Amino acid sequence: MTTANTTGTPALTEGVRAEATVDLAALRDNLAALRARTNGPELMAVVKADAYGHGALQCAREAIAAGAGWLGTATPQEALALRAAGIRPDQARILCWLWTPGGPWEQALRESVDISISGQWALDELLAAVRATGIPARVHLKADTGLGRNGCQPHDWPDLVDNAAKAQADGLLRVVGVWSHFAAADEPGHPSIQSQLDSFAQALAFAERSGIDPEVRHLANSPATLLLPQSHYDLVRPGLAMYGLSPVPDVGTPADYGLRPVMSLAARLALVKHVPAGHGVSYGHHYVTPGPTTLGLIPLGYADGIPRHASNTGPVQIGSGRYRVAGRVAMDQFVVDLGGETFEVGEEVLLFGPGDRGEPTAEDWARACGTLSYEIITRIGGRVPRRYVGGVQ
Structure with missing residues (x-):
């Protein structure tokens, strides 16, 4: 079962932790x-x-x-x-x-x-x-x-x-x-x-x-x-x-060539918790909270294809806000610092998509990780189910 969000775009299938939607x-x-x-x-x-x-x-x-x-x-x-x-x-x-x-x-x-x-x-x-x-x-x-x-x-x-x-x-x-x-x-x-x-x-x-x-x-x-x-x-x-991605992002965007990104990647918040200032986050404590804040746990990691190079830099969207990975990306999960905002467990997290809802794109992830959008999309692994919409075959 799927629902629709306020933009009419199909939301995550009920009960899944994460999903790649292919248009x-x-x-x-x-x-x-x-x-x-x-x-x-x-x-x-x-x-x-x-x-x-x-x-x-x-x-x-x-x-x-x-x-x-x-x-x-x-x-x-x-x-x-x-x-x-x-x-x-x-x-x-x-x-x-x-x-x-x-x-x-x-x-x-x-x-x-x-x-x-x-x-x-x-x-x-x-x-x-x-x-x-x-x-x-x-x-x-x-x-x-x-x-x-x-x-x-x-x-x-x-x-x-x-x-x-x-x-x-x-x-x-x-x-x-x-x-x-x-x-x-x-x-x-x-x-x-x-x-x-x-x-x-x-x-x-x-x-x-x-x-x-x-x-x-x-x-x-x-x-x-x-x-x-x-x-x-x-x-x-x-x-x-x-x-639907531009192979020449410094020359033109997908829209400049009449293209639209085909894959969107989303997950659900698995945990939301309040932590004090000075709290280390994820392995090695490469991120320490600068003040009292809220952390959100996203159940995707490098075993699913999220680049470890996205540590402290990969962008996501929750609601209307943009957040970045806080600390190291682990095998199965990563954390974002919500800056004091509170969201419900189960809230949709958009990692990348066409950008229609203001969400990051695969190119945004590529720039954050110092790589190509080719790598971002091809590395999304088999643990992430694909949902196909708009097909004629």
């Missing part, structure tokens, strides 16, 4: 805004890491309903779980890009998962699986254009492309994609951006000369989707932006 209507609206901004390329909804903590299956289904024809996953297990849950190849292509030796190549082939290849070892293992199953692979060749992470280095690119082209000629695979990833698309004017655009163009040109004619060429992550139209090619891969 699937906002997710669909964000995807529509991104499609309108790119105006042409196909869209891959990136649902890796349990859809950045929002729930991979629920978000994948809503993304498909919103017109996304591709889903992006990191690990093979993420991709296979979506297929096992009933997302069919005729509904969405699924790309998986983070492979290690001995991976489930044969199962991925049987489930029509597109496979990213960054090196010869991976191509060799994939071809062994193709021969064992008799199922030709759909391959995306990934070039390292300067990120220095996954992807094939330029000096190895000719051999990888030539070997893939030979396997394609033998009917063992089809190279359906050529792609790469930016290092600093979230830093407008960074010299690596143009360097990577040039390097990707060169990698594409070599692949085309080798007989590769991919269905999709893709380079644009969330910041590039918003800021670099020259990188859009045939497909864009929004991740964070899909979930």
Whole structure:
């Protein structure tokens, strides 16, 4: 059972200590805004890491309903779980890009998962699986254009492309994609951006000369989707932006790009008590009350994904007031100094949300902890139930 607060927003489900609410209507609206901004390329909804903590299956289904024809996953297990849950190849292509030796190549082939290849070892293992199953692979060749992470280095690119082209000629695979990833698309004017655009163009040109004619060429992550139209090619891969957060918070807010944060996190006050001046709070007494005050106990901690770096700094809203974490964040709980205000046990505490009620946002938490909003939302753990609102699937 849920109730509604005075703004009409669904409140916490009755009886829960904490809850993350995921607004699937906002997710669909964000995807529509991104499609309108790119105006042409196909869209891959990136649902890796349990859809950045929002729930991979629920978000994948809503993304498909919103017109996304591709889903992006990191690990093979993420991709296979979506297929096992009933997302069919005729509904969405699924790309998986983070492979290690001995991976489930044969199962991925049987489930029509597109496979990213960054090196010869991976191509060799994939071809062994193709021969064992008799199922030709759909391959995306990934070039390292300067990120220095996954992807094939330029000096190895000719051999990888030539070997893939030979396997394609033998009917063992089809190279359906050529792609790469930016290092600093979230830093407008960074010299690596143009360097990577040039390097990707060169990698594409070599692949085309080798007989590769991919269905999709893709380079644009969330910041590039918003800021670099020259990188859009045939497909864009929004991740964070899909979930309504700005990947370039120093350049523009979510609202500036027509986006709305999808996740809200709330809890209930578990205890309210009066304490005297000079009272230490939480481990190590890194916060001592400056005067007589009221403390509120919030039943969320670093085991739930609340950053320990939020100690003495993380913001929350209770009623119409803003408060900050007092003392260290513990495994299961943290404390706020209510400054003498008294609230009822069970009162709703808003940690972050869209900001409509004046509550903090995930970006506020990121700034308080010296990190990125990506980390704030993806680290909310499995002990925190998800409640989905506004879905059509």
